[in-house]
Amino acid sequence: MRALATRHGVAPTKSKGQNFVTDVGTVSRIVRLAGVQPGEVVLEVGPGLGSLTLPLLSAGAQVVAVELDERLADALPGTVAEHLPAASDRLHLVRGDATGIAGLDLPLEPTAFVANLPYNVAVPLLLSVLRDVPSVRRGVVMVQSEVADRLCAPPGSRVYGVPSVKLAWYAAARRVGSVAPTVFWPVPRVDSGLVGFERREPPVTEASREDVFATVDAAFSQRRKTLRQSLAVRAGSAAAAQAACEEAGIDPTARAERLGVADFAAVAQALGRAVRT
Secondary structure: HHHHHHHHHOOOOOOHHOEEEEEHHHHHHHHHHHHHOOOOOOEEEEOOOOOOHHEEEEEEEEEEEEEHHHHHHHHHHHHHHEEEEHOOOOOOEEEOOOHHHOOOOOOOOOOOOEEEEHHHHHHHHEEEEEEHOOOOEEEEEEEEEEHHHHHHOOOOOOOHHHHHHHHHHHHEEEEEEEOOOOHOOOOOOEEEEEEEEOOOOOOOOOOOOOHHHHHHHHHHHHHOOOOHHHOOOHHOOHHHHHHHHHHOOOOOOOOHHOHHHHHHHHHHHHHHHHHHH
């Protein structure tokens, strides 16, 4: 990876959250954990110098690689042609910002999402892929260790919060591994974690996803307060928030970290009914 970077005159950029993996064992483990199958279409965001792209192609996948950095996008096809010439036709490079993936023209419909995500946009990027690329059914992503814990946390956990609930709307997630800083260039000051997910149907509710997520945001904006208090502004009053919680079968004196995604969906539905009446 360092030799490739030198050849193409590129280096990791902190502003873009770039940390390139230089250990072949790590990227091979990620591909194995993701269960990539020959012929499967895999979405990769931020392929960088291709350290994960090459093992994905070696597994026989069609890889849709979305890269924002023009220097890296220019270099990637040549890297694949040099190291895996027979797989060149299975690399589909898309230039653009994956945080706005709905506006990108993906040439194929991916069924898996496998990526080393930039630390600074990992959560919104993962959620945008699940929202805007419904063909993605499962995946493994590498994120900062603390973020991995939050994404996979169950209700009641100390680190359970907004990312936990919003990911749970789309998928069942679990932590599937840890990655030491020493496998990256440059070496970050934090450990990384691997998050595996399987898409599932969201909770049955009359509320829209947007209303459920707005309810989640409101509830956690004052996480030490009871739902009666934290949802007062969204409901119109503390009394209305209490009534909505009671209609949903939720204790209005509970705090946000005690509710699962289905509970938030029920509260959002009750709040919506209160507004309509």
